Each structure stands twice: as C-alpha cells, then as structure tokens.
Amino acid sequence: MTTTFDRWPGRTADSDWHETSRRNARSVQTTIGWIFWDPGAVARYEALGLPGPLGYIASRGAPLAPAGPEALTAAFGSISSVGIALTFDLLKGDAAAFRDFWQTRDEAVDEGLRRYAPGIVDPLVEMGPALWSAVDRLPRLGRVFFGATVSMPRPQNPLLSGWHAVNAIREWRGDTHWALLAAAGLTSSEASIVHNEWLGYEDDWLSRSRGQTEKEIDEGWDGLARKGLAAERGLLPEALRLRQRLEDATDELTALPWRLLGTDFSVSFAERLEPACELLLARVDETAGPNYQPASRVRERYRNPEDHGRS
Template identity: 75%
Template sequence: MGSELHFGPQAEDKWYAISRRNARSVQTTVGWIFWDPGAVARYEAWGLDGFLAGPIGYVASRGAPLAPAGAEALIASFGTISAAGIRLAFDLVKSPDAFRDFWSLRDEAVEEGLRSHAPGIVEPLCDTGPALWAVVERLPLLGRTLFGATLSMPRPESPLLSGWHAVNLLREWRGDTHWALVAAAGLTSSEASILHNEWLGYEDDWLSKSRGHTGDEIDAGWESLTRKGLAADRRALPEGLRLRQRIEDLTDERTVLPWQLLGEHAAHEFAERFEPPCELLLARVDETAGPQYQPASRQRAAG
C-alpha cells in the first residue's frame, strides 16, 4: 500500500481522476443489490408486503447500523431518500434487532447474486478485500456518521462478502462526504434531488419521484430553487447546473484519500479488475429496476 500522500497540482489532478473513475465501480459493486429479486424475495419472506419489500428492505438493510439512533438519524444520513419512507420502515420493521435481520438477509443475497450475475468480481473482491479494509480503518470519521456506524458492524468471515463490505464502506465514506457538501451548499433534500435530476438530463422530476418525494415536496423544492435564482419555470438555470457540477467536482476532490492510501498501482488495478464485472451488475439494474436507476453509476452526457 502507498504510504505517502501527495498534494501538488500534478498529483492532485491524477488522484482526482482516479477518485472520479473508481467511484463508479464502488457504487455499482454495492448498488445493484438494492433492486435485486434475490434480496426482495428474502424481505418478502421476512414479512414485508411485495410492493414495499424493495424500498423498505433497502432502508432497513442499509440503515441497520444506525437504526438504534432512530428514524431522524437515518433521514439525516440518507440524503434525498424520502423521509416518509424512512419513517414507514421504522413503523414496519420496528426494532433495531429486526433491522439487523435485514442486514443479514441482504448479505445472503449479495453473496449469492455476485456469484450468479457477475462471477468475474468474486476474485477481485477476495483479493482486494484485505487491502481495502486496511484503507477504510484509516479513513477519518469526523462528519461521516453512516460510515462510522457501518464500520462498527461485524466483519464477515467470507472473503467475498468481506471484500464487498470493504467496498461498501468506501461508498458510505464518499456518500457522507457528498451530503456534507450538499448541506454546505445550503440545499434541502428536495432541492438536491431536483438539481441532480436536471443535471443528469432525466425527465421531469423522475429522480425525486423515484426516491419517494411527494408532489408537495417537489413543488416546494422548485419554489425555493426559484427564489434562490437556481431555477425558473420548473427548469434548472445555468447557475443551478453549475452548482450541481461543483458539488460533484468537490466530492471527487475530497474523496481522493482512500485511493492515495491504497496506492497508485493498486488504485489503477482496482479500476481494471472491477469495471468489466460492474458492467454486468449495471445491466442487472437495467433488468430489475430500469436504465435510469442507480444514477451514480451512469455515464452523464457532456454539456
């Protein structure tokens, strides 16, 4: 592993590019499970209604480390996910121990699904897992609540699942960093979701609706963005799109540390080994959810 961190302009550009490139594979390695039928079937068997099994199972499995802190802690950590949906998860799942059930059910589906849908990722996860754990254990906790809670969970004995959890921790550390930047920009959950949707070029309010925002919440988001000079006539203005791009750029800049700790050679090797099987996992999302889901894994058109 690399032991020296470099911050000169040339090195900074290099690490920025690595951070941006590998963020996509990190997201994809983890995110496909959110809509996977193998996971949803397990949540249904636990007792969730079929329509709710996917979204509530997502909240319960990902949120299990923070569940003892209550719904408001998850709302604060989950960014643009519907607050009402998170509160419903607590109504239906009820106890922190039951949230842990969903964590375990999700893990079963992860191991089974990776072997079935992207077998080429099994060896890279097993090989890279120990080095990634050494990285995540050195990452700063300050301001990264969901990352810190997830880090406290027991480490799986399975080398495949252990490697996957290490990647998941990279994802949560980046996510906590991103939401801190969104908050620092003065954006609400609804505003952030609307700007993200516009920045991606998705159809009207698709992202907000997919994350459970109500019509009233979306309307309020547009109204406040308009007052701030970031939108007009339910379209983001150039100022709004520039703000969203700046948040993305800052996220990449502020998340170079894991790759510096891993080392340049290993960071490039991560990209080369993970990208091909991640394309299969993204195709799985296309099949199980749709081609707009998991937007952090999508290649955004220039412009």
C-alpha cells in the same frame, strides 16, 4: 482543475488522483448498488415482512437504526422520510429486526455476485484486506453513516468482507457528498431536482424514484426559485454549474482512499472490477431500469451545464 471549494482543507489538488477518484467511484457504486433492486434480495425482504423498497431502507439503514428515523433520514440524504418512517413503524423500531435485513441482504449479495458477476469474486476476496486497511485510516469526522457502518461486525466470508470494505468506501463518499450539498445550502428535495436535470432525466423523475412526495417536490422548486437557481419551474444554468462544482469537489475530497492504497492498487482495482461491474449494471437495467443507479453511468454531456436549463 479548480473549483469554488479550493480553499477547503483536504482537497487533493492532484488531477491524477481526482480522475482516479472519479473513475473508481463508478465501480464502487456499481459493486454495491445492484443489490438494491435484486429479486433475490427483494424476495428475502418480503419473507421478512417488508416490500422491496422498504427492505432496502432496513438493510442499508441497519447500522443507524438504534438512532431512530430522523437520524436515518439525515444520513440517507434524498430517500423519502415517509418511507423511512414507515419502515420504522412496521419494524416497531426494533434494531434487531433491522439487523435481520442486513444479514439477509448479505446472503443475497453472496449469491448474486457469484451468479451474475463471477469475475468480481476473486478481486474482492484478494483486495479485501488492503481495502479494509484503507477504510480503517479514513477520518470519521462528520461521516456518521460511515462511522456506523464500519462499526458493524465484519463478515468471516472473504467475498462478503471485500464487498463490505467497498461498501464502507461508498458510504464515506456519500457522507462527504451530502456534507458538500448541505454546505451549499441545498435541501434534500432541492438537491434531487438539480441532480435530475443535471442527469438529463424527465421532469422530477429522480425525486419520485426516491419516494419524495409532491409536496416535497413543490417545496424544492420553491426553494430553488428563492435561491435564484430556478424560474417558472425550470432550472437556471447556475444551478447546473453548482451541481458540477459539487461533483468535482466530491471527487477531489474522496480521493483519500485511493491515495492510501497507492497508484498500482487503484489502477488494478479499476481494471479488475470494471468488466464485472458492467454485468452488474446490466442487471440493474433488467431489474429496475436504465435510469436507476445514475452514478454508475457515463454521460460526458453532464459536464456541459450550458446544454441544460433555462437561459
């Protein structure tokens, strides 16, 4: 498979590793993402003084909290800058307070995995050391959120240690993906609009779910029109082709962890985690709704951009 990013150093070129990267990205996302809406986590955030969405920002953003809200906005990519600023205001910019949310999130992870997807416990415990070995060999260059995340203390709890190794791989992929979108010239609001249509969701649903304001959404549509990717508040097919190319490039450029881990380990990771991840995805359906965590969902029609947008 080729993309417009073929000239970039670091692409894998190997279609088998591309597929491995694509397949395991789904389990990586699901293993981590279910906690974002988990009532056990939300209750803990509320006990510390923040509602669920802001508690998510504080818990995930703890590694970069000392750098301030602008740095965290840049790292999160598409999450509302308003929500991030409000989180900093409510916590008075106290990095220690952010770490409290990181810790209480971990408590909810340990409790929730054992309760809702017990089949994931042994694989994460057993695979954790090898996953960390791969994480430690991943390049930091340009992956600031990943770098901050791996600087956090590693849990002594073997289940949480394995979970955090997966989380590090997730953040490494996320940093890579946002670098590609930035290189393509897309802003945060533009990227959300294009992603929303590529997913086949209702108008601007994804942008609003991430807390973007109506002003930010309007600016996103205006920017896409100026770039020749939208007209009359509808996307043109080239926007969806671009989004697919970016997804393919992300899969190619984030195959490295799996190459480091090897074929047998990568296949075992997929086969052992996927059944439990289906349970975690069902948990997302229950706690948030079926549109949430789109990276965990399989919709083959995404790969047919001519089915969407304006002609």
